[in-house]
Amino acid sequence: MAAVKSKVKLFGGVLQRMTHTSKVCACDMTFAVYLPPQAETSAVPVLYWLSGLTCTDENFSQKAGFARAAAARGLAVVMPDTSPRGVTIEGADDTWDFGSGAGFYVDATEPKWAGHYHMYSYVTEELPALVESTFAGKLIAGKKSISGHSMGGHGALTLGMKNPTAYSSISAFAPICRPTNCPWGTKAFTGYLGSVEAGMAYDACELVKGYSGPPLKILVDQGAADNFLTGEADQLQPNALVEACAASNGRVAVEMRLQEGYDHSYYFISSFIDDHIHFHADALGCSAAEVN
């Protein structure tokens, strides 16, 4: 059971923030659901959006400008939080790139975190089941796609490839493509899973190598002026993903669009979100957008 926290009209549809007690995260979790106007009369497919480090469910709904195209196409959007909240674990609030706001979309195995930090199971299993039962008749059960930004782009790529029949399409903005080989990923995998090696199971480039699902075409936008791309820490490594896909014998294709002059912010996301909404809406069989 999920309780409504707030409800606001947006582009003819309804954006709701909801809270529920998560079984897999063992805490209260907040998420947001956008129902386009079409959901009033018939069930619609769903895009899951995974946000980046430090975000909550609200960054995307407030800043991405997603609703215009989602309303035009009849696509619902579900926006989970980025980690468990309100749990008492020493060190959970000490740094911005680990712990609160940084669940990394894995199921933690280290005892300290394993009681709560199960964002992988939360996003792939518990949340879809909850959302589909809460909005029965408004959402088409099992008809879903996935996208995200930065840490959430890593989440979209990895959850998508680890569950090859669950999502109709996968896209990402500035994803962390090679987390076993960058500071954000090594910190997360060491902390949650005990080692970088254990993180191989959640590394997009590794998953491309082992992918055996239906042929996949992933859309990625990456800002060429993104500090995390150009910086020494080399957090994103889009070329590693391009190379892994090139070596996959056509099993996984990526359209990697390097966007000149754009940074890592929601201003970048908002500039290209329409393309991603249409990419997923096409894959999910939404009706054509009205021209306006």
Place this chain on the structure above:
Amino acid sequence: MAAVKSKVKLFGGVLQRMTHTSKVCACDMTFAVYLPPQAETSAVPVLYWLSGLTCTDENFSQKAGFARAAAARGLAVVMPDTSPRGVTIEGADDTWDFGSGAGFYVDATEPKWAGHYHMYSYVTEELPALVESTFAGKLIAGKKSISGHSMGGHGALTLGMKNPTAYSSISAFAPICRPTNCPWGTKAFTGYLGSVEAGMAYDACELVKGYSGPPLKILVDQGAADNFLTGEADQLQPNALVEACAASNGRVAVEMRLQEGYDHSYYFISSFIDDHIHFHADALGCSAAEVN
């Protein structure tokens, strides 16, 4: 001289935050300017956006989703802050609807505030002069329109009507239409001007009565589920504006669109911002939008 605080690419154009030392406000002020891609090759007209209580220059740029249509039409947007900042006046930070973040777009006459709180002169004179000289060749000098939200909607209506040849068009979202007769307005006018009566010169309904400029057609969107519309305080009073315009013998016409189910938030603004961008772009002679 204005210094660049940050610069980000957005829908092919550039969003810049800038700071300068304001003469009329006697303090450093921050504002934002969006230059659409067209400004690279030829000068474009400008929309001034005035934000509401508690806002800075950032709320609109982050949450309104304005840039898609502005980029399509070749319209620049200038977003000032809502009050002087960093000045030491007793009581300036005590309440959210007066003082900091609540300049009300008047020139204060009460001695306590008159040294800094000159948002009327700032927005109508100092800022356009600064922006037009800073971006000479990119902005068409004197070619401008004005819009805003709530307190900023009041600002757009009143600055627009008090300067009938300065702006090519006026629009507003959920404006405070009758500030001399509501709590927000009476507090502001009493504080900044010494009396509610002195506020008559900044009351949209009064200005309609006295308007003698070229025939004017104002576009207003008002959410029907807006708490400030439906609440006891009766802060907005759109009907008073409709009645004043009806009695103006066609000098001022208002298209008042009551939007069923919408509230006072930026979710509401984002749902209808395209219509306002196109309304102003048409009035300013921007080229037609590309269909996409």
